[in-house]
Amino acid sequence: MSSFIVRGAAPLGGEPTDLLLADGRIVEIGPGLSAAGAHVVDAAGLIALPGLVDLHTHLREPGREDAETVESGTRAAALGGFTAVHAMANTSPVADTAGVVEQVWRMGQEYGHADVRPVGAVTVGLAGEWLAELGAMADCPAAVRVFSDDGKCVSDAVLMRRALEYVKAFDGVIAQHAQEPRLTEGAQMNEGEMSALLGLGGWPAVAEEAIIARDCLLAAHVGSRLHVCHVSTAGSVDLIRWAKAKGWDVTAEVTPHHLVLTDDLVRSYDPIYKVNPPLRTHSDVEALRAGLADGTIDAVATDHAPHADEDKDCEWAAAAMGMLGLQTALAVVQQVMVDTGLLDWAGVADRMSIRPARIGRVDGHGRSIAVDQPANLTLYDPSAPWVVDGDQLASRSRNTPYRGRELPGAVYATFLRGRPTVLDGKIA
Amino acid sequence: MKRHLLSAADLTRDDAVAILDTAAELARLADRPIKKLPTLRGRTVVNLFYEDSTRTRTSFELAAKRLSADVINFAAKGSSVSKGESLKDTALTLEAMGADAVVVRHFASGAPHRLATAGWIRGSVINAGDGTHEHPTQALLDAYTMRDRLGGIEGRRVSIVGDILHSRVARSNVLLLHTLGAEVTLVAPPTLLPVGVGSWPCAVSYDLDAELPKSDVVMMLRVQRERMNAAFFPSAREYSRRYGLHSERMATLPEHAIVMHPGPMNRGMEITAPVADSVRSTIVEQVSNGLSVRMAVLYLLLSGSEPAIGRDDETEGA
Numbered sequence: 001m002s003s004f005i006v007r008g009a010a011p012l013g014g015e016p017t018d019l020l021l022a023d024g025r026i027v028e029i030g031p032g033l034s035a036a037g038a039h040v041v042d043a044a045g046l047i048a049l050p051g052l053v054d055l056h057t058h059l060r061e062p063g064r065e066d067a068e069t070v071e072s073g074t075r076a077a078a079l080g081g082f083t084a085v086h087a088m089a090n091t092s093p094v095a096d097t098a099g100v101v102e103q104v105w106r107m108g109q110e111y112g113h114a115d116v117r118p119v120g121a122v123t124v125g126l127a128g129e130w131l132a133e134l135g136a137m138a139d140c141p142a143a144v145r146v147f148s149d150d151g152k153c154v155s156d157a158v159l160m161r162r163a164l165e166y167v168k169a170f171d172g173v174i175a176q177h178a179q180e181p182r183l184t185e186g187a188q189m190n191e192g193e194m195s196a197l198l199g200l201g202g203w204p205a206v207a208e209e210a211i212i213a214r215d216c217l218l219a220a221h222v223g224s225r226l227h228v229c230h231v232s233t234a235g236s237v238d239l240i241r242w243a244k245a246k247g248w249d250v251t252a253e254v255t256p257h258h259l260v261l262t263d264d265l266v267r268s269y270d271p272i273y274k275v276n277p278p279l280r281t282h283s284d285v286e287a288l289r290a291g292l293a294d295g296t297i298d299a300v301a302t303d304h305a306p307h308a309d310e311d312k313d314c315e316w317a318a319a320a321m322g323m324l325g326l327q328t329a330l331a332v333v334q335q336v337m338v339d340t341g342l343l344d345w346a347g348v349a350d351r352m353s354i355r356p357a358r359i360g361r362v363d364g365h366g367r368s369i370a371v372d373q374p375a376n377l378t379l380y381d382p383s384a385p386w387v388v389d390g391d392q393l394a395s396r397s398r399n400t401p402y403r404g405r406e407l408p409g410a411v412y413a414t415f416l417r418g419r420p421t422v423l424d425g426k427i428a
Numbered sequence: 429m430k431r432h433l434l435s436a437a438d439l440t441r442d443d444a445v446a447i448l449d450t451a452a453e454l455a456r457l458a459d460r461p462i463k464k465l466p467t468l469r470g471r472t473v474v475n476l477f478y479e480d481s482t483r484t485r486t487s488f489e490l491a492a493k494r495l496s497a498d499v500i501n502f503a504a505k506g507s508s509v510s511k512g513e514s515l516k517d518t519a520l521t522l523e524a525m526g527a528d529a530v531v532v533r534h535f536a537s538g539a540p541h542r543l544a545t546a547g548w549i550r551g552s553v554i555n556a557g558d559g560t561h562e563h564p565t566q567a568l569l570d571a572y573t574m575r576d577r578l579g580g581i582e583g584r585r586v587s588i589v590g591d592i593l594h595s596r597v598a599r600s601n602v603l604l605l606h607t608l609g610a611e612v613t614l615v616a617p618p619t620l621l622p623v624g625v626g627s628w629p630c631a632v633s634y635d636l637d638a639e640l641p642k643s644d645v646v647m648m649l650r651v652q653r654e655r656m657n658a659a660f661f662p663s664a665r666e667y668s669r670r671y672g673l674h675s676e677r678m679a680t681l682p683e684h685a686i687v688m689h690p691g692p693m694n695r696g697m698e699i700t701a702p703v704a705d706s707v708r709s710t711i712v713e714q715v716s717n718g719l720s721v722r723m724a725v726l727y728l729l730l731s732g733s734e735p736a737i738g739r740d741d742e743t744e745g746a
Contacts (some may be wrong), residue, residue, distance in 0.1 A: 188537075196624030199537035200563030200600060204623070268545070269538030313546070315515050317536035317559070 004418065005033050009043035009379055011369040013345030019048065021375040029371055041423070043379050046412050049349045051083025051376030052330065053356040053365050055146070055175070055253055056229060056301035058322070059116070061107065062100070063092025067397050068306035070104060073326070074113035076304070076394040078421035080326040081411040082114050084357070084365045085304075089121040089347035090151045096121035096132035098140035105142035113421050117362055119320030120144040122163050122174060126152050131163060133167050138170040145361040148175035150229055151276070153211060155181050160215060164224040171361060173225040173251075176215050178236070179277065183207035188261040188317060190278040198266060200316065203278045205233040212236050212331035216243040228252040228357055230303050232277040234287030241296045251359050254288050255302035256325055256332035261285075261401060271312050271319030272401050275305070292351060293342040299356040302329045304372075312334070324400045327393050331407035334382055339408060353378075364417070375418035382409040429728055432544045432553040436564040436603035444607055448572050450724035453715070457494065458716070468497035471730055474527040476518070477556070478504040480707055483715065484556050484566075488531045490720035497730075498597060500525070515539060519548035527551045529730055536559035552729045560594045564688055565725055567600035569718040571608060573710050576717065577686050582609035587639045589615040589671060590649030590698055591660075592712040593622050597690045598649060602630050615639050617671065619660045636671055642679045648673050648699045664697060673687045674700040678708065686710050 002024035010016045011029075018033035019026055026033075054077065060068035070087070077085045087104050089095035095104060101118035108116025120137035124130045126149045137144040147167060154160045154176060163174050184207045189195050191202025212228055216239060219226035231237060232254050243250040257275065262282050265273045273279060291297040305322025312319050333352065337343040343351070357366020367373040388402040413428075414421045420428040431445050439447070457463050473492040477485050485501065492499045502522070509518060515534075522530055529552040532540045537559030544553035557563040575581050586605055592598045592614050605612050612630035614621065625632055633639050640646060651667060661667045678687065687699075687709045695701050704711060 050636050191623050193624030193627045196622035196628070197599075199596060201560075269541040270545075304635060310514065313514075313516055315534065315536045315539040315542045317539075318515070 001236065002419070003035055003038040004415070004420070005035060005038045005040045006043045006048065006377070007040055009046050009048040011048045011312065012349055013047050016044065019369070019377070021418040024375055026369065026371055026373050026375050040412060041328040041379070042410070045383065046379045046381050047345055048369055049081070049345065049378045049380060050353040050367055050369060051079045051183045051365060051378050051414060051416065052352045053362055054082050054085040054302050054304070054326065055227070055299055055356045055360055056063070056150070056215050057085040057087055057304045058090070058306065059087040059104070060306055061091065062103065067308045068395055070107035070116060071113070072394060072396045073304070073306070074108060074111055074116060075427055076326040078113040078414045078416070079394050079411060080328070080426065081330050081380060081414050082326060083376040083378070083414060083416045084115040084117060084362050086117045086119050086146055086360055087149060088150050089119045090126060094121050094125050095119065096124050096126070098133065098136040100125070101137050101142040102140050102142050112416070113427070114416065115362070115365070117360055118142050118144055119150070119175065120147045122147045122149045123159065128154060128156055128159065130158070131166065134163070134166055134172065135170065139170060145170070145172050146175050146227070147172055148177065148229065150175065150177045153177050153179040153181060154313065155211070157218065159376050160265045161222060164219055164226065165222045168224050173227045173359060175227040175229050175258060176211065177229050178208045178211035180207040180210050180216065183210070186426070187278070189266050189274070192263065192279050194263045194266055199319040200266070202376060205235055205280070208233055208277055209235040209239055212239045216248060219250060220248040222381060225249045225251070230255050230301065231256065231288065231297060232278055232280050232284060234284045237287045237291035237296055241291070244296060251257050251355070252296070254292055254298040255303045256300060256329045257284060257323060257401060258288055259285060259292070259336045260332055269316045270318050271314065272323065272399055274316060274319050274321050274322055274414060276282050276321040289336060289342055292337065293347070294299065298351065298359060300333055300352050301330060301356065302326050306395050307399050308397060312399045322399070324393065324395050324397060326395070327408060328400065330380060330411060331409050334409045335407060368386070375415050378411060379413040380409060381412050384410040386410050431729070433564055433725055433729065434541050434544055434555045435562050435566045436600040436607070439604065439607060441607050442547040444568070444571065444604060447568055447721065447724045447728060448575060450728060451572055451720040454723045454727070455720040460680060464494050464496060466496045467727055467731055468492065468495040471497045471528045472500065472526055473497045473529045473531060473726065474500045474502055474522050476502045476522065476530050476532045478539070479557070481533050481557065484533060487715070487718045488556060488722050491719055492724055492726055495501065497726070498644040508591060515543065516546070516548055519543055519687065523551070529554060529726060531556045533557045535559055554725060554729065557596055559596065561596050562600045562609060563596040564600045564604070565718070565722055567595050568725070569714055569721040570601055570647065570690070571604055572687060572717045572721050573688065573714050574686070577710060578644060578684065581605065584610045584644040585613070585642055586610050586645040587613045587615050587643040587648065588647045589636060589673070591620045591651050591655060592616045592625070593620045594652070595649050601647065602628055606630065613639055615671070617661055620655070637677065637680070640677060641682070643681060644685050645688060645698070646673065646681065646685065649690070650692065650694055651698050653694070653697070668697055672698050672700065673703050675702050678703050678706065682707070690714070719737070
């Protein structure tokens with residue numbers, strides 16, 4: 001197997017050094033390394049991070065291969081610096097059986113751009129009526145540990161309680177899409193001044209917060225792990241802070257877009273900004289950044305949601321919800337968290353690799369950059385501004401809200417078990 | 429004026445006054461034996477209606493025809509739209525047909541905005557009502573009616589009563605009447621007021637009886653009976669008692685005050701028959717004023733600064 005010397009990289013933004021990668025592991029760290037036959041990667045000026053882990057990716061396969069496939073989605077992941085992604089269950093058929101999750105997992109293995117960890121549905125067909133065979137999905141080769149009906153909320157309190165209790169048997173976690181269904185009937189955007197002005201159905205913050213509050217109490221009651229998907233409101237951050245202060249095993253994620261975009265953008269009625277949960281207000285964005293900075297929010301998760309053109313190039317009400325995220329996530333986090341002084345690179349590694357891997361129980365990822373650790377690495381250039389060209393992204397879809405915007409930094413290389421999946425900003 | 433009319437907020441005070449003045453000029457046409465001008469001859473106006481609305485569609489159709497435009501009525505029902513054609517593809521078809529203006533009524537808020545800004549068509553887009561967003565020509569015809577009946581709008585007190593939450597008429601009226609200097613109060617149960625209404629340029633009240641004696645205009649909005657099922661209010665009876673306009677309530681209005689309704693009405697629900705048919709009611713006038721206002725809008729968007737009427741009726745407009 002090839003070995004690599006990464007020369008002059010700065011682990012977590014610290015002092016530059018060399019890394020020798022061989023046999024899938026980091027075998028040596030120090031200045032002036034040399035090794036016979038090793039490929040040398042000039043990493044001067046680059047920051048080395050443990051390979052990023054996404055807790056929330058939609059790969060669309062099986063069922064909507066026109067929007068994304070495991071192959072195209074994991075290529076986008078690798079280009080974004082990710083070495084492992086969790087593939088959400090709302091495919092067609094739904095990933096609610098061992099057969100489907102194993103199929104997705106095997107495709108990830110085959111293409112090899114990133115490790116794919118399928119997320120199993122909590123309920124059969126995401127219908128919120130019967131528990132899916134959670135144990136079978138946990139026991140199959142895909143070894144599912146994260147279960148979610150994402151896109152739909154497990155709104156039945158009894159079902160949610162049972163799911164939380166049941167997954168304790170195999171150290172699973174329920175990742176809840178917190179959306180009280182009755183309070184969000186007909187919802188199109190954040191409820192507030194802008195929805196009133198635009199005449200679009202409002203999605204009130206309390207519809208997210210009420211479910212989070214309930215689920216924290218349920219998780220505490222049964223002593224299980226709860227993970228809250230894509231929190232979007234200041235009130236949600238407060239609730240998670242409260243649950244953590246109680247010592248409960250509650251974790252949460254925030255998307256890059258909820259850290260930077262606000263509901264003011266909906267004024268354009270451009271469905272590129274239609275997402276669930278919706279873009280919120282400036283004060284919510286501030287609270288989310290603060291929550292991520294102080295660790296209340298554990299992880300940045302992309303909620304990468306590719307959609308075919310016809311599902312976005314239409315009127316707002318008819319448009320699908322979601323936006324791309326894998327290839328822009330790290331640069332957005334740099335812009336809003338690092339360049340603003342809210343988080344250092346060690347913090348980025350913690351929120352985008354270490355904690356997500358721990359929450360998802362992803363072996364071999366999210367480790368420190370140290371000798372004998374798996375060589376899953378991201379080399380990132382924080383001084384490589386680029387203008388996002390939606391047509392040049394690796395995804396099969398083009399629904400990026402950052403089209404034409406300048407982002408401050410770019411992924412230079414991604415290593416998966418010592419093998420480059422991306423080198424010089426391109427698929428290796 | 430801008431190229432499109434998507435929202436009452438698009439109109440400056442000067443724009444709005446120009447439309448109302450032009451409408452007043454064009455209204456004179458109604459008294460002539462031949463009610464037609466050559467102004468928009470050779471222009472194509474498409475009525476693109478995704479939602480049934482005989483009143484508004486007919487008004488726009490007649491307005492365009494009176495200005496000699498070619499008019500195409502494109503209703504979603506029974507058309508390619510019912511076969512699943514997207515708004516984008518419909519727009520591209522209209523563009524290929526050379527539509528100079530598209531008058532769009534759509535059940536989705538923002539659809540006219542999308543049509544105007546997505547780069548699908550080059551013509552002017554006129555919002556003829558979109559979802560629960562806006563209906564700017566309704567607000568213009570309401571303003572025209574108020575100006576006509578009361579002699580002016582500046583400083584007048586207008587109470588808009590009923591289902592504000594779902595009303596595109598209320599949104600457009602608040603914006604336009606504020607621009608024209610009126611003081612607007614929205615009157616409704618709290619459940620039928622939008623959450624963000626506090627930032628609108630108007631006052632809010634839950635008490636109709638308190639507002640009527642100080643209102644120059646009371647505009648009643650239609651209340652859909654299906655709102656009851658969604659618990660916006662307990663019963664039709666209770667709604668009528670608290671927010672319906674009946675003769676006794678009307679009697680508390682100042683002597684000069686007028687009663688408006690954008691139609692269609694639920695007689696007996698938000699307004700009783702004697703009120704709707706009283707001399708104070710402007711409901712029928714609103715319909716005829718709508719024609720003049722829509723002629724003015726089409727004329728100003730498509731024909732620019734040429735005089736609309738009066739120079740030489742037989743001369744073609746630009």
